[in-house]
Amino acid sequence: MYYPIAIMYGSPNINIFISVFNTNINESADFLNNIPILYIIPSIVLIVIAALALKTRKYLPNIKSVALIAPFLLIVLFNPLKVYSTTNSITSESVRFTLFRFANELYQSYKIVVASELKMKQLMAQPSTWAPSLPANDYDTYIIVIGESVRRDFMHAYGFSIANTPFSSTANGLFFQNYISAAGSTQASVSGSLVRRHNGELQHNNNIINLAKKQGLSVYWISNQGSLGNDDFGVSQIGKQADSVTFLKKGEYDAQSFSDRDLLPHFQQAIVEKPSAKKLIILHLMGSHSDFCSRVDHQYDEFFISKKLSCYVQSIKNTDNLLAELAQTASSNHKKWTMIYFSDHGLSAMHQEQGKVVNFQHGDRSKQNFQVPFFITAYDAKQRKEIHDYRSGLDFLSLYAQWTGSEEPLLSDKCDLLSDMNCHKKIQVINFEDKLVDYDSLADLPFTL
Template structure:
């Protein structure tokens, strides 16, 4: 009887040792770090899996834990801001230059790095665990095997039950799901880049049937990361856009971006889209070229290569192209958007016979906003970064004012459109380190300003009808008077008429009903 009791106590002490709690804590933190929703099932199942590996192959367990801990520690700040890996995450990794990478690393709160270091420290402790004498499996080990194996099948069975396909690789274990998501998303990005490269060198397929421009000069200003509710001219709480708030023109107060990140959003906005895929050879620049316009592209965004981003592939189709940044390490400088005005001034200095299309691509309010403003802000709102963000909007407003005056002084008739590629969402809301970052869960990630200023405008007009960036080519066709067989105008864009329902593309490349998204209100708390 005493021997049986002793064996029972020994078994329980082995099962409920401090290492069991340690592995459970480690599993929870790794789950949290990789950006997936919390799951008690997978935390317990992964703990059981680690226990089994320690009993059967301790060296393998140490190696895997070392790898898992390192990845989780490195990814933790990104996971809290952007969630688990997806197409957009990998696309950003491929298309982000050195300067943007540095800015991203400095925007995360300091304690995100502390938690990352803590996860790494747990991994070091796990790797340094001393080996124990080999023992045979007992009831606990067989129970752990059943639990960890059973948990592997939960997600595949759910997918099958919901009308999907049963695939073992669709397991919900965070570490394995992370690996699968990275590999799958990376393959999708490489496939899209290969398709883009092939189409970017192909002749466009536009069939222009009429060209009747109303103005001589057309200017498209593409903003960056500007939420509509951050602009006073579009209902924001701050008087930070004195030019846009007073100038005559058209102001669309319900314009919705196509996606939540630059490359995907503009890829869907500026190109003809067939079956959800941008046709990179058929974009608004090649359409203007085909119609006999002289085209210019001036950019303050990085150019990594000639055709390796959706925007670079469009820009290179213009007659004249200039990038303030080339994207290589030595050329990465925090250049100001205002430098683009020197280029436009040179264009306006010479009289030109053909109609003109000039495109300016700004850095605008791209995170980190305080890098855009050199730390300057007009009013403190919740955090320094939020305050800088609001002031970055003022800087863009000043640029638009100067560009507008250049156009007026040129002596030619003109029309200028300004819109932002996407909005942002608040992270660490309500804290002293509050900042804004890319997201796809909220309406504000897609609510952006859109305004059209023309030389013959007499009033400041508001258009409340909802418009989608997916219909930008329809707008461009109606605006410039360029009609093409490939563009079917379903409704007059510049009007108060109701348009079809708006769908946006999330970071997993899924079409989502804009009305079903949650809200991310811009709090007005000031110091």
Template sequence: MSLFFIYILAKKNRLIYIPLAIVTFLLILYYPASIYFDITKQGVFLSTLETNKSEVFEFILSLTLHDYLIVLFSFFILVLHSYTATQLHSFIRNKYLTYIFLVLFSYIYSINDQISLNLFKIHNLYKNYSNELNKIKDAKNQPDTWNIISNEPSKETIVVIIGESVSKKYLSVYGYNDNTTPFLNKINGRFFSNYISPAGFTALSIPRTLATSQNNIINYENNAISLAKKAGYKTYWISNQGFIGEHDTAISMLASKSDYISYQTDRDYINNKNDDFKLLDIFNSINKNHEKKVIFIHMLGSHPDFCARLHNYNVVFSSAYGKNFNCYLSTIHKMDYFVSNIYHTLNKNKQEFSLIYFSDHGLKNSSHDIHKIRLIHDDTHQDNFDVPFFILKDNDQRHEVIDKKISGFNFLNYFSEEVGITTKNLSNNRATQRMVLSGEELIPYENLILKQDIYAIKK
């Protein structure tokens, strides 16, 4: 009703009507996204600024029929408002306009605080983003400040695989009912069952995992790449996530510290949808070099659209929770095969190696239908932070599941052990209260929403 009154008033002046129609049109297009994402959250806002064409395209394709019907209905209402307002405007007298102004005033007053608050939040988010970009730019030329106590590397090759959107609860190695990780179920290694990511979005999580931070302030110069170099390793970064944007992001800045960098998607993401398996060819080429090396592999993994991530890999599950969820489980099965391929290659070459895997964040189920699952990004649920973390070595003697509480903020403690470095910069206390970045604040992990799903009951 309020929108209808606004259109009647706007008909008195085209300078008001035309901008109003444009804004309404844009809001209608934005509405489906607003159902699943809150633009005033730091992670969503940052992801929006750093997105690429393919992610936008895939998001549009991932919308349900219900979402599209809402958009079409909204367009119909927009046209109806415009037409009806035109017909009625000539019959409305000034006294009626007075009543309309009162209704509008009441409406605007009721929503004014929320609109002002959201605009203020967005303004602050962009301001903080700009400041962070300046820090990233400055950090590119800043030397590290690692204070090394000892340096005794023992492994020839270290591989760090960074997964995407993989929730721990759906890996059978951690107890999920379906056999999503047949290789990991049997292989010897250390599997950490109580590891959490620092944030619920890639752009926020990876920098806080791979670089030191204090009170949510990231020290970009002290990172895993520079630490590996201190140990005498040559560093490689190969990624299936595109190099995007007109300027560096935190992740691309960290990657730029490597001796060798390869992005498989670059800017033409839509026309170059590379399979994660193509990263294996680059890995095999690098691995032929007989040198001490650390290879970082950034997968596209289980990033939505899940079915698009499979390429020629089969959908190997047929649960009752929908095609999209079956594709998601299959992307985890594919990740398991990806890891096994790298492990067997290293083992076949009789290399002394450490293979480390962690996912940047998990996903939560946003569906209220118990017969359907819709997994999305967020930072309010524990599911968004519960991710797999495991380390496989050439000399592992047993399969060990470790229930110790670990935060992604302490990832570098474990990484430093694998590269053989002891440094004063890293805290030895890994059992401190685990904090996560939710919204713009660090909060205890235990304060997040815990949701037990009937389809995710462990054995």
């Protein structure tokens, strides 16, 4: 049953369990719908073989049983005995026999995620240690839009052939040409961006929500991604610390699917209430989450290679149109607004037909899994400037502090992240095993027609 997932995402790992902890029935259906039939057929064959094997029995004399079992035991025990001969110890990782290794990887990944969840909740209960100065600019409304699964090279604003970004292609502001996401999956990337990391550990008590509160901002969290109630983990737990919290999906087994445009009324309400307060409004989109065609009601303006890629291109266009509406809403309410848009992660080629990529999937092994759009625009932006030096999602909080014109001792960064200054910093990303790896060590697999 795990075979199709293994082909797509590899052996059981931490990221898979985090995804399981944060999913609902609709997202599960989208995930299953994204699995190619060719990946499912071997699983069916294996199940049939297993059923036939269980049905077919043959008595063997003891001597023949020993002759069959002994080589099997030698194969299973070979690696543990080899390890023991050099280390004088045996661990569960020493047993490399496939069935045992599979069960052990499941258990170890599950154990790490449960321990991480417990530690996160303990940290969230502690007070933050932020001590920021107040924002030192004239903006009264800060907007952060977190997109989903958008590859930078599939946006017209970044050179894609189809004009699917009318707003971001013409808006003024700062456009980062080499922004690298923190991770290749939503939970790890958004948490890695919005929570301070110190000595390799996330300090969940020091996150963007309580940082903004200490800046004197009223904080709104408006999400089209799920909330699981008391069992929330990761990003939704962070969002729930805001002054005003809206989750369109509650995460129940029958959770309804919503369009990102359904966030607009809640954004409008956040804009108009507390007229004199300075605000941070964070919107978390479903964006281009697979299944892509589910995001766009199976309708697209222009065909591109395959139906799924056509839907993907359209989903990016729909997000761009939403950004335009957010900007228009803020302007029509006479707000002095500034807005950041970025995607949580990119995607990699999933499989090919006749040499062409026809679909995308999550991954952590190619640079394209982390190459995402990031730009800042504002009501008073007068020119369009490109920043070509590399910036990391792991430094997002430092960038946020500079964007709001605030100084925070825990985020001291001598580099001006909002300029084209070369920070001479090695870019790292979080892989599916929750480990930091060098971005430059990843394969470069650009999309080609």
